[in-house]
Amino acid sequence: xxxxxxxxxxxxxxxxxxxxxxxxxxxxxxxxxxxxxxxxxxxxxxxxxxxxxxxxxxxxxxxxxxxxxxxxxxxxxxxxxxxxxxxxxxxxxxxxxxxxxxxxxxxxxxxxxxxxxxxxxxxxxxxxxxxxxxxxxxxxxxxxxxxxxxxxxxxxxxxxxxxxxxxxxxxxxxxxxxxxxxxxxxxxxxxxxxxxxxxxxxxxxxxxxxxxxxxxxxxxxxxxxxxxxxxxxxxxxxxxxxxxxxxxxxxxxxxxxxxxxxxxxxxxxxxxxxxxxxxxxxxxxxxxxxxxxxxxxxxxxxxxxxxxxxxxxxxxxxxxxxxxxxxxxxxxxxxxxxxxxxxxxxxxxxxxxxxxxxxxxxxxxxxxxxxxxxxxxxxxxxxxxxxxxxxxxxxxxxxxxxxxxxxxxxxxxxxxxxxxxxxxxxx
Ligand code: PHE
Numbered sequence: 337x338x339x340x341x342x343x344x345x346x347x348x349x350x351x352x353x354x355x356x357x358x359x360x361x362x363x364x365x366x367x368x369x370x371x372x373x374x375x376x377x378x379x380x381x382x383x384x385x386x387x388x389x390x391x392x393x394x395x396x397x398x399x400x401x402x403x404x405x406x407x408x409x410x411x412x413x414x415x416x417x418x419x420x421x422x423x424x425x426x427x428x429x430x431x432x433x434x435x436x437x438x439x440x441x442x443x444x445x446x447x448x449x450x451x452x453x454x455x456x457x458x459x460x461x462x463x464x465x466x467x468x469x470x471x472x473x474x475x476x477x478x479x480x481x482x483x484x485x486x487x488x489x490x491x492x493x494x495x496x497x498x499x500x501x502x503x504x505x506x507x508x509x510x511x512x513x514x515x516x517x518x519x520x521x522x523x524x525x526x527x528x529x530x531x532x533x534x535x536x537x538x539x540x541x542x543x544x545x546x547x548x549x550x551x552x553x554x555x556x557x558x559x560x561x562x563x564x565x566x567x568x569x570x571x572x573x574x575x576x577x578x579x580x581x582x583x584x585x586x587x588x589x590x591x592x593x594x595x596x597x598x599x600x601x602x603x604x605x606x607x608x609x610x611x612x613x614x615x616x617x618x619x620x621x622x623x624x625x626x627x628x629x630x631x632x633x634x635x636x637x638x639x640x641x642x643x644x645x646x647x648x649x650x651x652x653x654x655x656x657x658x659x660x661x662x663x664x665x666x667x668x669x670x671x672x673x674x675x676x677x678x679x680x681x682x683x684x685x686x687x688x689x690x691x692x693x694x695x696x697x698x699x700x701x702x703x704x705x706x707x708x709x710x711x712x713x714x715x716x717x718x719x720x721x722x723x724x725x726x727x728x729x730x731x732x733x734x735x736x737x738x739x740x741x742x743x744x745x746x747x748x749x750x751x752x753x754x755x756x757x758x759x760x761x762x763x
Contacts, residue, residue, distance in 0.1 A: 342429055345400045354428040357435060361427055361462065364474045365401050369644060370458055373657045376632040377476050377644055381458045382658065384478060384626070387553035393454040393480070398442050401435055401460055408434050408441040411613045412582035427462045427473075435462035439479035440582065440625060443606075444614040447483060447621075454482035458628070472641045476628040481606065482542070483621030492535060495620070499538040506545045509552025514574040520585040525577040528584050530608055535620065539605045540585065543622035544575060547589055547601050558635060561660050578602060582610050583623060593634055601626050637662045671707055671732035672740065674747040678760040680723045686714055689758065694727055697753050702746045707732040724763065 340351035345365050369375045385395055405428075409421055419425075420437070427435040436442075439457045446455045457479040465471045489495040519537055520527040527536040555571045572592040576599075580586045583604025590597040603624035611619040629641050636655075638644070643651055643663075650666040680689055691711060698706055706729055713726035729750065731743045755762050 344402050344429060344435075347400070347402065349402070349429040349433055352430045354423060354431040356423055356464075357427040357429055361435070361473060364645075365460070367645065369460070370397075370476060372652075374652065374655045375644065376636045376638060376655055376663075377628045379655065379657065379660060380628050380632045380635065381476075381478060383554060383557060383660070384550055385456055387550045388454070388456060388480070392452055393456050393482075394446075394450045394452045396442065396446055396450065396455050396457045398436075398439075398457060398459045401462065402429055402433050403436045403441045405432055405434050407444060408436055408438070411444045411610065412440055413607055413609055414581045418581065425464055427464060437461055437463055438625060439477040440623070443479065443481060443582075443610065443623060446481065447611060447614040447616050447619070453484065454480065456480045469640050470630070470633070472629070472645075475641070478626045478628055479623065480546075480626075481621060481623040482546070483606070483611070483616070483619045485616075486618045486620065492532065496534055496538045499535075499542055503538070503542045503545050506542075506549050507552075509548040510556065510570070511548055511552050512570045512572045513548060514572060515576075518575055518577070518587075521577065525579075525585040525587075528605070528607060531605075531620070536585070536605060539620060539622055543603055543605065543624070544587070544589075547603060547624060548573065551589070551591065551600070554631075554635075558660055562662075573600075578604070580604055582607050598630070598634065600631065635660050639663075639665070665734070667707065667732050667734045669733055669735070669737045671730050672738065672743055673728050673730045674743060675712070675726055675728050676747070676751055676754065677713070677724060677726035677763040678754065679763065680725065681759050682722065684723070686723050686725060689725060689760075693758070694754065697750055697757065698729060701749045701753060702729075702731070705731055705733050705738060705746065 342349045342351055342355065342357070342362070344357070344362055369377050370381060372378055409418065414420060426437050429435070436459065438461055439459050442457045442459070446457060458476065460474055461477050462474055465473060484495060484499060486492070486495060489498065519540060520533070527533065551571065551573060574590050574597070576588045576590055578586040578588045580602060584607055586602070586604030588599050589601040589603065590599050601624045604622065606621045606623050611617055629644060632638060632644070633641065646652065654661070654663060680686065695709055698709055708730040710728050711725060712728045714724070716723050729747065731738055731746065751762055754760060
């Protein structure tokens with residue numbers, strides 16, 4: 337049987353029965369949106385990172401998107417028959433290697449190698465998913481985690497005291513927090529069997545206060561950058577019970593935005609076997625994961641997830657490093673312009689002709705098919721003293737490519753309408 341080789345991100349893999357990655361997905365790996373400093377995803381990533389003290393949290397940039405199936409699933413306590421492993425949900429290079437489905441795949445490596453107590457991992461992740469405005473097979477996550485080593489403390493009471501004092505140092509967020517005292521729950525959201533309730537609560541509090549601090553920090557930056565677009569009311573958040581194979585108890589944090597509760601973070605207290613498999617036994621801690629597209633869509637007002645991949649200057653040119661601004665819609669169809677020049681009536685001055693009167697005529701006759709109208713020229717005839725104006729009308733549809741016959745007809749209507757209404761002489 338002939339052996340098929342795959343090349344992903346500079347490495348060669350031997351294809352087998354599991355292989356299901358398609359060329360169009362493999363091709364996405366080379367774009368690296370998080371390395372484009374003015375891409376909205378990078379801007380959000382940097383903004384979140386800036387809320388974490390750099391001496392406690394190391395920023396880690398994973399070198400490649402392919403990971404072992406062990407890293408993606410086994411090291412995180414996914415059972416061998418867990419449905420998340422299904423070929424129908426993920427892109428496999430072969431039976432041992434997968435395009436990471438979440439940034440959690442790098443937790444083990446980071447717990448083992450990063451010297452600071454915490455770390456932040458951001459990367460592209462890959463899932464075979466439905467197609468709609470908010471789903472795309474490649475998206476971006478940020479992972480965060482924090483650990484304490486039991487061996488650094490003489491007793492569990494000392495460990496708990498340290499976690500609590502670390503929690504008190506976290507800046508307060510200025511949010512309205514609902515249901516924040518929901519701790520573990522025997523039936524719905526159990527703590528880990530080997531962990532005391534006091535330790536579980538101390539870790540949960542550190543986790544929740546940290547994520548609240550991040551959300552508070554994000555919204556206060558937004559208020560500073562753009563006071564008009566920011567929510568005037570206090571931002572509301574709430575904690576919802578959740579389940580992940582590698583954390584217990586687990587929560588999702590939701591924020592209230594535009595009349596809806598929106599899930600922002602998945603999070604929880606890291607399960608002891610995750611530390612064991614990372615070869616740092618005797619540690620305790622927490623982890624969270626965040627979808628960067630979702631937050632960027634909300635903060636920049638970006639309506640469609642595919643736009644993040646745009647190479648169009650009309651998209652990329654709207655953003656700059658360190659800045660959050662509202663996205664302005666543009667059409668993906670070509671534009672075409674037509675100019676209209678005319679002499680004003682004898683004795684009338686250019687000031688007597690108002691832009692808005694011209695705009696109204698354009699609006700009445702071409703409404704949504706015009707993208708822009710500008711006065712581009714104004715001059716006075718040296719002998720006759722008559723004044724001439726020239727407007728440029730840029731035609732463009734949000735839905736289709738306009739044909740020139742259609743544009744010419746619209747332009748003709750506007751011309752005769754202007755002549756009739758204002759008694760000007762067309763040139
Ligand atoms: N990896 C999880 C996901 O993609 C999110 C998560 C990360 C949950 C860390 C808990 C802790 O849904």
